[in-house]
Amino acid sequence: MTLLTRAESTADHNDGELSTTGHGRHAEDRSGSQVTGLWTLLRLMVRRDRWRAPIWILSLTALTAYFVNAIAVVMDEDTLASMVVFVKNPVMGLITGPGYGLDEITIAPFVVGMYGVFLMIGAALMSIQTMTRHTRAEEQSGRAELIRANVTGRHTQLLAALILTLAMNLVAGFLMSLAFYFSEAKPEPFSSALLFGASIAAAGCVFAAISAVTVQLTSFSRAASGIAGAVLAASFVVRGLGDMSAVAGGDLDWLSWFSPLGWSQQTAPYTLDRWAPLLLSAAAVLALIGLSLFLQSRRDLSAGIFADRLGRPTASPFLSTSTGLALRLQRSSLTWWSIGIFAMALIFGSFTGAMEDGAAGMPKEILDLMGGSRGIVDGYIGYMALYFAMIVSAYAIIAVSGLRAEETSFRTEPVLAAAVGRGRWVLSWTLVTLLGSLWLMTVAGVGEGLGAAASTGDWSLLGPAILGHVAQTASVWVLLGLALALYGLAPRLQGLVWILFVYSAGMALFGQMMRLDEAVLDTSVFVRIGQYPAQDLSAEAVLTLTAATAVLLALGVVGFRRRNLITA
Known part of the structure; x- marks a missing residue:
């Protein structure tokens, strides 16, 4: 068996497949070529x-x-x-x-x-x-x-x-x-x-x-x-x-x-x-x-x-815990996402004043479409809260996908070989991602609120902007929970969560424009909570989505504890 065939077998094994063919004919190519x-x-x-x-x-x-x-x-x-x-x-x-x-x-x-x-x-x-x-x-x-x-x-x-x-x-x-x-x-x-x-x-x-x-x-x-x-x-x-x-x-x-x-x-x-x-x-x-x-x-x-930057000669006691390790592995990504989202929110929020100035004479139907029956400013802030929920959902899905990357790179097995149970490891990683999503939505709300307040001179917008963004976290968590459930039960199907993400985002952004039925719009995880402050928040929707997240997380943990690890 050639080394290329072994590499193919290893790659297919990590995809959950068995290789039945091998190729070693590239050795016939000209030796020394950069593209042999x-x-x-x-x-x-x-x-x-x-x-x-x-x-x-x-x-x-x-x-x-x-x-x-x-x-x-x-x-x-x-x-x-x-x-x-x-x-x-x-x-x-x-x-x-x-x-x-x-x-x-x-x-x-x-x-x-x-x-x-x-x-x-x-x-x-x-x-x-x-x-x-x-x-x-x-x-x-x-x-x-x-x-x-x-x-x-x-x-x-x-x-x-x-x-x-x-x-x-x-x-x-x-x-x-x-x-x-x-x-x-x-x-x-x-x-x-x-x-x-x-x-x-x-x-x-x-x-x-x-x-x-x-x-x-x-x-x-x-x-x-x-x-x-x-x-x-x-x-x-x-x-x-x-x-x-x-x-x-x-x-x-x-x-x-x-x-x-x-x-x-x-x-x-x-x-x-x-x-x-x-x-x-x-x-x-x-x-x-x-x-x-x-x-x-x-x-x-x-x-x-x-x-690669050299680490400290001694690790902190917190790093010896599963939660500390999960936080350390996600720290860099979370930091860059925080910086990017705050910058985007601050810029988008700074256009609130321009939106307010341009609202004169705008048809009521357009204000309603923006979710702003109480005013274009509230509608704009509520719409941007929905928009940032979609962005943070992408972060959450990618972060949960990191669990599969850790496993396929054979770094999960050494962690579990220590005094760390499977459920504890998955829950630690998930806890960091859950709190990270909440943190990013808070950062988005603060940036949006500061930009809106500065551009309009109305600093009373800061509180509603933060609340409206934070409330949307429940919709982010549902997609996070689905990603974890698929990882635990069928890792190869984890990418299917992106289909629900794209569908839900499309319904939220364009469903009302296409005049779809309310029953169809409600199938999107992003439309149930309400675009605050333009619309009232639905406490029932927040609780329902949070409960659905808990069920999905439990399924993911149980599935991960029962299946075999991908090992060398």
Whole structure:
């Protein structure tokens, strides 16, 4: 059995599979090449992702089909015309984009403008996870060393991961173009639909290249994903500020051109049909790939460009506990999330004054759609509380996924070999994540409240802003609980929690706009609590969601205690 076959068997074992074939033919390639064994290793990656890749691609395609068909069915010309005022609101520029094609609104540009950026974020997350999984995670687990011990080039693994990820984006973009073109909206021409798919694929490709760089910087897969995720968040904020300024008639619209998401949105399918902005994406991909190859040639296997910081010679007594260890492992991630969320909340809150000034003459239907029947300020703060609940939910799901990363990297077994029970270890990790989610929602509320108070001069907004954000924590906890339940019962299915997350976020953001029934809207975990201070908080919903979280956590603990660990 060749070392590559052993690596394949080990990789499949960690995915809960058994390998039945092996490949060692890359030894026939030219010895000494930096990309020796490229196609053999690419086949291994494709085999490992034979379920993950289709799920990602088909999920993005299904979302596209759902958005365009749902809008085409529920909205006629009059309804679309009434939505123009809402879409032209600066807050929607911040969240969705510049809103091209609003003068003569039709279904196609409406869907592109309202939902395109969220599909781009989905493609970016697909790229980040795929790149990290096949590069830094392999080095961290030691499997990359087995492969490199055979006749394999230095850059083989990185380039194979890039080819796979870029191909996934291109296939997803093409299928999304087909789903868009053959929808109930019947948009013409096909070249515009193709541009729409290409713009989403381009955003995903840029973040694949960004991830190729971040995996060179640190020796930990979680940190590499976190850095790439921070770049994604920064890109969204920069684009949002530029688009918000453009919608409001400000002079900061140029900021959108500093964001990969902004480049894709500037193509404006079905309005301007500009292919030229994608040249920026292509240039960025090539430059970042070149940088990643350069950085990889300057570091050792399993090491990062940034050297690991030496720890203290003696550990604190708190670190000897399971809770202390869980906190130490999540500390860095929680710190960076706190900084990012506070900055975002402070910036978003500072636009409250502008929202208040622009509320004059706004139709009552638009105020109600914002959740602000008591005023646009309350509606804006309540809406942003809902928005930050979605962001923090992503943190919670990623943090719980860290349990699986610890187990597959064989670091859980040494912990459990000490005087730490399975239930205690899982609950300790979960407790840190639960409190971390509460902390992040509090930070978001403080930032939003400070920004709103400073921009309006009304410091009485601080308390309601904090309360409204903290109350949404219960919806975050439900998704956290589901992620833990899947980890305990069926670790390979843990990624399914993202489907519920995307569905719930879509219902909360756009369900009322699409005039769906209340019973359908209530299936989202984000809409039950209420957008305080615009709406009254539902104590019943908070208690129900908290109780559901407790049940899911119990299922996760019981499942983890009963199943076998993934061991070497």
